[in-house]
Amino acid sequence: TLRTFGTKSRQPSHRRCVPGRYLNPQAAGLSNLKTLGAQPRQSLESFAPKGRGQRRPIIKNRVIPLDLFGHEDPEEYAARRHRELYEETEKITYPSHEALAEAIRSCSRCPLRKEGGLGPVLSTGPSDSPLMIVGEGPGGVEDDYGGPLVGPSGQLLDKALLSVGITRDHVYVTNIVKCRPRGNRTPTMEEGRFCGSIWLAAEIALVKPKVIVGLGKVALRFFLGHEAGIIRSRGHWIDYHGIPVMPTFHPAYLLRQSGRSLVDAKWQVYYDLLAAKEKAAALSPQWVWKSETMPNLLENLTEERKRRHEGNHMSSLQ
Numbered sequence: 001t002l003r004t005f006g007t008k009s010r011q012p013s014h015r016r017c018v019p020g021r022y023l024n025p026q027a028a029g030l031s032n033l034k035t036l037g038a039q040p041r042q043s044l045e046s047f048a049p050k051g052r053g054q055r056r057p058i059i060k061n062r063v064i065p066l067d068l069f070g071h072e073d074p075e076e077y078a079a080r081r082h083r084e085l086y087e088e089t090e091k092i093t094y095p096s097h098e099a100l101a102e103a104i105r106s107c108s109r110c111p112l113r114k115e116g117g118l119g120p121v122l123s124t125g126p127s128d129s130p131l132m133i134v135g136e137g138p139g140g141v142e143d144d145y146g147g148p149l150v151g152p153s154g155q156l157l158d159k160a161l162l163s164v165g166i167t168r169d170h171v172y173v174t175n176i177v178k179c180r181p182r183g184n185r186t187p188t189m190e191e192g193r194f195c196g197s198i199w200l201a202a203e204i205a206l207v208k209p210k211v212i213v214g215l216g217k218v219a220l221r222f223f224l225g226h227e228a229g230i231i232r233s234r235g236h237w238i239d240y241h242g243i244p245v246m247p248t249f250h251p252a253y254l255l256r257q258s259g260r261s262l263v264d265a266k267w268q269v270y271y272d273l274l275a276a277k278e279k280a281a282a283l284s285p286q287w288v289w290k291s292e293t294m295p296n297l298l299e300n301l302t303e304e305r306k307r308r309h310e311g312n313h314m315s316s317l318q
């Protein structure tokens with residue numbers, strides 16, 4: 001089956017990565033290391049509290065660690081906001097997938113909704129699947145058809161899933177942000193955190209996956225709650241409120257590679273997906289992972305596509 005995914009040669013050194021090694025800095029007791037001489041990073045500045053001499057914030061009887069100048073570490077701050085948003089939004093639960101889909105369709109809470117796409121792109125796959133795959137945000141084909149990861153990246157994902165014995169109709173696939181960012185740009189961390197904390201959190205509460213696979217750095221940063229690089233983080237389990245998350249490369253990254261780095265990256269994705277499937281299968285031994293024939297996703301989305309182009313998705317916004 002590996003052949004279908006196009007990998008031919010050796011198994012690289014990352015095989016030694018131990019699934020189960022958690023990359024959660026707080027769990028590892030490393031949460032304060034970044035404060036030593038670290039400058040706030042550019043994209044987090046808007047999240048970081050500004051100004052000097054603030055009072056030490058006390059949240060739920062927990063004293064927030066501040067540096068010598070009274071500033072909270074920006075990454076700590078971002079992670080704290082992430083936790084708070086999660087706690088706030090977790091209370092909004094939806095009785096069914098249809099109710100959640102309706103709520104997502106009528107969302108216009110952030111500027112992404114007006115960036116020119118046809119409307120929120122929801123999910124594919126069974127909502128009782130033990131494995132959830134989370135991409136970044138819809139691209140052009142996804143916006144056209146109304147399903148996540150059905151364009152070129154999605155086709156490569158399907159091959160990668162098949163290489164570990166999964167057909168796409170047996171996993172739940174969704175995105176961090178639901179609306180297409182203009183010109184296929186990568187969603188910012190703030191956009192990911194905002195949309196993900198509302199809608200992805202609600203999806204996770206409904207689907208209750210045993211394992212999540214996060215594709216690319218937008219997903220990685222959402223689940224981790226702060227900035228991190230995908231090259232170093234992939235293959236290491238993250239704990240997202242009790243759910244193990246395996247970050248791996250986004251298929252779009254593979255599509256940009258060639259030669260040896262492409263072969264290596266494909267092996268890495270293969271082992272990440274395999275680790276995720278094995279963990280999910282151990283927790284849900286009765287789950288069937290594969291259909292006899294490959295599902296035709298685009299055909300299955302014909303109705304949804306028609307609805308989007310007719311503008312029905314807009315009616316709930318008016």
Ligand code: URA
Binds near residue numbers: 137138139150
């Ligand atoms: N299409 C999606 O739906 N998600 C991605 O992450 C990329 C393309």
